[in-house]
Amino acid sequence: MSLRFTRRFFDHRRNMTSSHPHRVLAVASGGGHWVQLLRMLPAFEGCQISYVTTLASYAGQVGNARFYAVRDASSWDKLGLLRMAARLFWVVLRERPDLVISTGAAPGYFALRIGKLFGARTIWVDSMANVEKLSLSGRLVERHADLWLTQWAHLASPEGPQFEGAVL
Amino acid sequence: MIFVTVGTQLPFDRLVRTVDEWALSGKRSVYAQIGPTDYKPRNIGWSQFLSADECHRRISTCSAVIAHAGMGTILTALELGKPVIVMPRRADLREHRNDHQLATARKLLALGRLMVAFDEEHLQAKLEQLAVEPAHERISKHASPQLLGALRRFVAGEQVTAAHLKSRMAAIFCGDQEGFACNPVGVEAIATPVGADR
Numbered sequence: 206m207s208l209r210f211t212r213r214f215f216d217h218r219r220n221m222t223s224s225h226p227h228r229v230l231a232v233a234s235g236g237g238h239w240v241q242l243l244r245m246l247p248a249f250e251g252c253q254i255s256y257v258t259t260l261a262s263y264a265g266q267v268g269n270a271r272f273y274a275v276r277d278a279s280s281w282d283k284l285g286l287l288r289m290a291a292r293l294f295w296v297v298l299r300e301r302p303d304l305v306i307s308t309g310a311a312p313g314y315f316a317l318r319i320g321k322l323f324g325a326r327t328i329w330v331d332s333m334a335n336v337e338k339l340s341l342s343g344r345l346v347e348r349h350a351d352l353w354l355t356q357w358a359h360l361a362s363p364e365g366p367q368f369e370g371a372v373l
Numbered sequence: 374m375i376f377v378t379v380g381t382q383l384p385f386d387r388l389v390r391t392v393d394e395w396a397l398s399g400k401r402s403v404y405a406q407i408g409p410t411d412y413k414p415r416n417i418g419w420s421q422f423l424s425a426d427e428c429h430r431r432i433s434t435c436s437a438v439i440a441h442a443g444m445g446t447i448l449t450a451l452e453l454g455k456p457v458i459v460m461p462r463r464a465d466l467r468e469h470r471n472d473h474q475l476a477t478a479r480k481l482l483a484l485g486r487l488m489v490a491f492d493e494e495h496l497q498a499k500l501e502q503l504a505v506e507p508a509h510e511r512i513s514k515h516a517s518p519q520l521l522g523a524l525r526r527f528v529a530g531e532q533v534t535a536a537h538l539k540s541r542m543a544a545i546f547c548g549d550q551e552g553f554a555c556n557p558v559g560v561e562a563i564a565t566p567v568g569a570d571r
Contacts, residue, residue, distance in 0.1 A: 227528070235425075236380065236381075236443065236444075236445040237443055237444030237445035237446075237448070238445075239445065240444065240445040240448045240449060241444060241448065241516075244448065244514065244515055244516045245515075245516045245520065245521065245524060246515075247515050247516075247521055248516075248520075248521045248524035248525045248528060249524070249528060252528070260425065262424055262425050262426070263425060265426065266425075304528065306524075326527075326530075328524065328527060330520075332444060333444050333477070334443070334444045334473060334474075334477050335473065336473065336476040336477050336479075336480050337473065337476045351527075352523075352524075352527045354520075354523070356520075357480070369519060369520055369522075369523035369524075370516070370517040370518070370519030370520035370521075370522075370523065371516070371517055371520060372448070372516040372517070372520065373448065373451070373484070373486070373512070373516075373517065
């Protein structure tokens with residue numbers, strides 16, 4: 206499998222750099238997803254974080270960190286999703302993250318899947334706005350999230366997602 | 374100054390109209406960011422869109438925030454210690470694709486962090502109450518300690534342990550790549566004892 210090479214390559218890099226800060230790719234759509242993502246940043250102290258969102262105007266909020274804006278798209282816009290996935294593929298290739306975290310929505314789903322493909326560990330924290338059921342992207346990402354969290358205790362189950370508190 | 378925001382994506386006529394009509398009494402000055410809302414206010418200052426920075430500035434200088442039940446606005450307002458009234462969008466009035474804002478508002482109401490207006494009359498009553506609403510304490514700028522702890526434990530799992538290395542090496546050199554790919558949970562269980570305990 207072609208993945209074997211990429212895994213080996215990334216594992217090699219990881220072992221060589223284990224004393225260096227981890228590279229984290231933090232991904233969220235603009236608005237509530239983004240605000241929630243920022244509230245979790247203290248957990249990644251000491252890591253080198255790069256950001257992906259859908260609003261270029263957020264660039265000023267991340268200081269000198271690397272920042273990528275992707276065009277937003279939703280489930281009915283197949284071409285837009287394809288374009289977004291291609292752009293995220295490029296971002297992941299460039300960043301080679303050890304860890305990908307997202308609160309949603311579509312860009313986070315793609316980033317986790319592509320990150321996983323390249324050997325990153327992945328975290329999905331479903332948005333607090335999803336009170337009655339997990340978001341669509343949150344459900345689709347299940348098998349690709351190493352840590353799969355909901356922010357509402359009543360949505361957690363033994364098979365996942367887990368509940369580990371909320372951003373509020 | 375009271376700051377009204379309905380986000381940038383969808384119109385919310387009910388909210389904007391109600392606040393605009395209430396503002397006619399002239400008790401408080403109001404500024405609204407109305408997005409693609411059809412109704413154009415007559416009694417208050419407004420704009421369709423504000424940059425994220427401008428929106429943040431307006432929230433930080435206002436006395437109260439009136440908004441749709443969007444998490445971004447709610448969290449920002451609470452971080453800045455502002456009283457918040459939210460009116461959830463309703464799917465049956467085509468204000469959103471589904472009723473998730475209604476559910477969010479009910480849950481947040483139960484947490485006791487904000488005021489919720491479920492209809493226009495209710496919103497007017499809450500607006501009147503604002504005058505006697507005390508200033509709020511700012512919430513922490515960070516996620517709950519529980520969530521941060523869980524994330525930190527997960528990140529720490531990455532600090533390569535001997536077991537982690539061994540399993541990775543085994544996966545690569547024993548040609549067990551397929552098994553490794555299909556069973557990431559097993560690998561993580563070895564690599565992160567903390568995770569395995571839970």
